[in-house]
Each structure stands twice: as C-alpha cells, then as structure tokens.
Amino acid sequence: MEEKLRQLKDKALRELERVSDLNSFRDLEIKYLGRKGELAEILKSIPSLNGEEKKIFGALGNEIKNELAKKFEEKRIFFGGKRERGFIDITLPGEKIEGGHLHPITLVQNDLENIFTSMGFMILDGPELESDYYNFEALNIPPYHPARDMQDTFYIARTDADGTGVSDLVLRTHTSPVQIRAMQKYGAPFRGVVPGRVFRSENIDASHEHTFYQMEGLMVDKDISIDNLIFTLKQLLNGIFKRAVDTRIRPGYFPFVEPGIELDIKCALCGGAGCPACKHSGWLELLPAGMVHPNVLRAGGIDPDIYSGFAFGLGLTRLAMMKYGIEDIRLFNGGDLRFLKQF
Numbered sequence: 423m424e425e426k427l428r429q430l431k432d433k434a435l436r437e438l439e440r441v442s443d444l445n446s447f448r449d450l451e452i453k454y455l456g457r458k459g460e461l462a463e464i465l466k467s468i469p470s471l472n473g474e475e476k477k478i479f480g481a482l483g484n485e486i487k488n489e490l491a492k493k494f495e496e497k498r499i500f501f502g503g504k505r506e507r508g509f510i511d512i513t514l515p516g517e518k519i520e521g522g523h524l525h526p527i528t529l530v531q532n533d534l535e536n537i538f539t540s541m542g543f544m545i546l547d548g549p550e551l552e553s554d555y556y557n558f559e560a561l562n563i564p565p566y567h568p569a570r571d572m573q574d575t576f577y578i579a580r581t582d583a584d585g586t587g588v589s590d591l592v593l594r595t596h597t598s599p600v601q602i603r604a605m606q607k608y609g610a611p612f613r614g615v616v617p618g619r620v621f622r623s624e625n626i627d628a629s630h631e632h633t634f635y636q637m638e639g640l641m642v643d644k645d646i647s648i649d650n651l652i653f654t655l656k657q658l659l660n661g662i663f664k665r666a667v668d669t670r671i672r673p674g675y676f677p678f679v680e681p682g683i684e685l686d687i688k689c690a691l692c693g694g695a696g697c698p699a700c701k702h703s704g705w706l707e708l709l710p711a712g713m714v715h716p717n718v719l720r721a722g723g724i725d726p727d728i729y730s731g732f733a734f735g736l737g738l739t740r741l742a743m744m745k746y747g748i749e750d751i752r753l754f755n756g757g758d759l760r761f762l763k764q765f
C-alpha cells in the first residue's frame with residue numbers, strides 16, 4: 423500500500439513536471455486528483471484495512487494528497503497566472519436547491535379567487551395607507567360616530583410640504599374602502615372581490631393580530647337581494663371547505679350595510695363544543711355581510727333608486743385558521759419555517 427502510494431506520487435510529480443500547457447494540466451489533475459482519479463482509487467480501499475493499518479495508511483494517503491494538491495496548485499498558478507478557486511469537478515452532482523412554497527393565506531386566497539372569478543367577479547387591489555374619508559366617512563361612518571370605536575385604528579400623522587400637519591390618513595382597518603373606489607371607477611353593474619392586508623391597533627393574543635387579511639366582496643346591479651348574497655356566501659364556503667359546513671345567520675350591525683348580517687360557521691377546531699378560538703361559543707364569526715347602504719352607493723356615485731347591492735367582508739386569516747386547524751394567529755406573521763413548511 424505504501425509502495426503504491428509513493429509510486430503514484432512520484433509518477434504524478436514527474437508528469438506534472440513535463441506538462442506544458444493549461445489544458446493538459448487540467449487533464450492530469452483529473453487523472454490523479456479527480457473524484458475518480460488514481461489517488462481516489464487507492465484511498466478508497468483504506469477504510470477496509472484493519473485498525474492499525476488504516477491509521478497509518480490513512481495518514482500517509484492524506485499527506486500525499488495534500489502534497490500533490492499543493493504542487494498542482496503551484497503549477498496552475500504558473501500557467502494561469504492567477505489563483506483559481508480550487509479544482510471544480512464538473513462530474514459532481516449539483517446541489518439541491520430548496521423550492522419555496524406559498525404561504526397558507528396565499529393558498530386560501532388563490533382558492534377564493536378561483537371561486538369568484540368562476541362566478542364572474544373581478545379581483546381588485548386598494549391602498550393599505552388609506553384616507554380617513556375612504557376608510558370611514560364614505561362608508562357611512564362620519565367623524566365622531568360611535569361606530570368608529572368598533573375598529574382600533576392606527577391614525578397616521580402627515581406633514582405637508584408647507585409644514586402644516588394633518589392626520590387624515592389611516593392604515594386601513596378593513597378592505598371595505600375599496601368598495602367605494604371600485605364603484606367610482608367602474609360604476610354599475612359591478613362584481614368584484616378585494617383580497618388584502620388590513621391593520622388594527624390590537625392587544626395581540628392567540629386570536630388577535632395587528633396585521634391580518636380580509637377579502638371584501640361587492641356586487642351591485644338591478645334587483646340584487648339578500649338571496650343573492652346568501653347563495654354567494656354558501657358557494658364560497660362549499661368551494662373552500664369542500665364539504666358541508668354548519669352555518670347560522672344572525673343580524674349584525676355595520677354602518678355601511680342595511681340590513682347587516684353575520685354568517686357564522688361551526689368552529690372547526692372544537693367541532694362546536696367550545697374552545698378559546700371560538701370564545702367557548704362553538705361558533706365563529708366568519709362572514710359579516712349585508713345589503714349596501716344607500717349612502718354608500720351614493721358615495722360611490724351610484725343611484726340607490728336604480729341599483730342595489732350586497733357586500734361581505736370575509737376574514738381571510740380566520741378562514742385559513744379554520745381550514746388548516748391553526749390555533750394561534752401569531753404563527754402567520756411569525757416567519758417560523760417549521761410552521762410554514764407544513765403547507
């Protein structure tokens with residue numbers, strides 16, 4: 423073994439001495455130091471030797487390998503004039519590149535978008551930094567109206583170029599302002615959904631976050647009734663859960679709809695028995711909705727004597743929690759890969 427190693431070394435050094443250009447140098451490097459080169463062939467048999475021999479020849483093999491690597495490197499510099507980043511064995515298999523994947527909220531959002539585009543709804547975006555007017559006033563919530571207390575708002579101070587300060591901006595507390603923007607831009611008839619990120623100044627716990635997702639829906643046309651609304655909401659739930667889910671409908675108050683309803687689904691986490699996620703009621707508020715208030719249609723430039731409409735404000739984050747059985751809302755924005763990789 424020792425003999426073999428030394429012979430190989432001498433032979434390699436002799437040939438290295440004679441090599442006259444970079445290309446033949448590279449061939450030689452592969453021949454002796456490559457992954458399937460002559461040195462590797464000999465080294466391969468070392469692990470099967472007995473204890474003492476393994477130690478001796480292992481050390482010798484390494485020594486010779488390092489010595490040859492050094493000499494080859496010197497020669498490379500001699501030919502190339504500059505040092506390359508070591509030997510690249512192009513026969514090695516490539517590194518596995520880890521594929522990314524979609525966030526659970528995005529998965530649910532994509533499903534919803536498919537359901538709604540199949541029913542002829544368009545998909546819209548709106549600004550996350552919104553004016554007080556669109557976020558509240560145009561939605562029938564004037565300043566000082568107690569309904570403002572329903573949403574803990576981040577008011578944003580703005581300083582204009584002339585130095586005067588105003589605070590007519592808010593981080594939007596819901597996706598509803600896009601109802602007004604959509605009506606102003608597209609008029610009636612209209613059908614659209616608005617998935618998006620919204621913000622509230624919340625005390626954070628397992629079911630409250632300062633940043634979460636909603637999906638607004640709006641349909642305006644002649645003779646739209648609450649039947650159209652309920653049918654659409656049920657289509658939505660069947661499409662997402664792909665099974666029958668228990669629902670109940672209660673009256674609900676929102677200034678921008680009249681009448682307003684709350685569609686609850688039976689809590690998927692506890693099956694209706696009661697748990698912290700459903701505040702021990704067995705039901706979860708998932709889909710607040712209603713018939714668009716005439717003042718809101720007017721703010722959107724639509725005549726409420728001719729047109730009517732329905733709107734809903736789906737809790738996208740909450741829906742994702744129900745669909746996947748996620749018990750803590752903080753996981754969504756936490757960035758913990760152990761959580762995210764499960765989807």
Ligand code: DAH
Binds near residue numbers: 595638639678713
């Ligand atoms: N924007 C409301 C919220 O975030 C939810 C909502 C209720 C939206 C009723 C609607 C609706 O479109 O009709 O609390």
